[in-house]
Amino acid sequence: MAIYESEHTKFMREWMEKHPQEVVEQKEGRALWWDKPQDLETQRRNRDSKVPVKAYYYDINNH
Known part of the structure; x- marks a missing residue:
């Protein structure tokens, strides 16, 4: 049974084989x-400093 490999995956595999320097980059x-x-x-600190966001930011009656 053959395993499917997309054209993009084949292209990337071949390209990476031809350009091994790209692995470092x-x-x-x-x-x-x-x-x-x-x-x-x-x-x-980032988690504790979060301010809850209102349900609809532009609602003038919800300030």
């Missing part, structure tokens, strides 16, 4: 935007 980009060190104290 991909990891650097991920580290820049996503992989951030986690600080529990900062997370707690």
